[in-house]
Amino acid sequence: MCVIELAMPTVTRPYRAQLASSVISSARASGYRVNVVAYQDDYGLSANDYLETRRGACDGMLLYLVGGDEVNPNAFRQPFPIVCLGLCPTSGMVDQVLADNVADGRNIADLVIRKGSRRLALIGPQGVFDGRAVDPAVRSRGWDRVRGVLEACREHDVTLDPRLIGVTTSGWTIGTGYRAMMRVADSGVDFDGVICLDDPLAIGAMFALRELGRSIPDDVQVVGFDNVYDAAHMVPPLTTVDANLEWITGAAVDLLARGIHDPVGEPLCFQRESPILLRRSTR
Known part of the structure; x- marks a missing residue:
């Protein structure tokens, strides 16, 4: 039986845990066994350092990289094939499978605007952002989603107010979503739609809005990304962009x-848009 290694920085975050579970299911269906390595949590290593120092046999690797990961091209020269899940900083050296995060961001923002929200808050940019443009040199899942949101805003002549941008300097969690939403609300600027760059952020934002007495979706529509397990069980259930995990892991x-x-x-590089799961956090 062939052995596949799934190398990720961590498996403790909801999306990554679901990704790992889906990889295992897809690999087993094809007759492969999977070893999961959390190179950051287990060894305190970056993706590049792990690739350059790893030992042990495997038949192939699925490598999950996060925004900002830098990998020396020589580190990809392994005695086994590598497929990157998500953005790869050294495109053209290894196979890639990823969601079209720009299109996904554009589609979910278009939905919120068409359903009546024009004063949009954006929760999740991990760095200074003026609401107008993203540095072309910066590529990550989150920033590509922001690019898509901006495309939809331009198409509908909607402007993002910088005071309604909830920057998160730490990871995307329920707590950071709650705090970012509270900071946005404290600005005093009115808003009627909240686009969160992943579901835990959106769940935190929904808790904050409930505490503030804002009705979802009557007063404020809220959307997220990735369709984590808890999203469908919120009150109201969260409209989200599906993570497309079955397709991503199967193709990988x-x-x-x-x-x-x-x-x-x-x-090769496989990429496609993800479907939107309409639930009751939008009108």
Whole structure:
């Protein structure tokens, strides 16, 4: 039986835990066994350092990178094929499978605007953001979603007020979503829609809005990304962009199988938009 290694920085965050579970299911369906390595949590290493120092045999690797990960091209030169899940800083060297986060951000913002919200709050940018443009040199899942939101805003002649942008300097969690939403509310600027860059942020924002006496979705529509387990069980259930995990992990395992059995093939990149799951946090 072939052994696949799934290398991730951590598996403790909701999206990553669901991704790992989906990888295991897809790999088992194809007859592969999966070893999961959390290189940051287990060894305190970056992706690059882990690739350059890892030991042990495997037949192929699924590598999950987060925004800001820098990997030396030589680190990808391993005795087994690698498929990157998500953005890869060294495109063209290894296979990639990822969601089209720009399109996903555009589609969810378009939905909120078409359903009547034009004074939008944005929760989750991890750095200074003026509401107008994203540095072209910056690529990550979150910033690509922001790019899509901006595209929809321009199409509908909607302007993001910088006072309604909830920057999060730490990870995307329920707590950071709650605190960012409270800071936005404290600005005194009115808003009728909240776009959160992932579901835990949106769940935290919903707790804050409930505490503030704002009705969802009558007063404020709220949306998120990734369809984590808890999203469907919120009150009201959260409208979200599906993580498309079954497609991502299935395609990644298929690409890895191709690399195992045909190692001379040219690197490929598979990308597609994710569906929106309409629930009662939007009108």
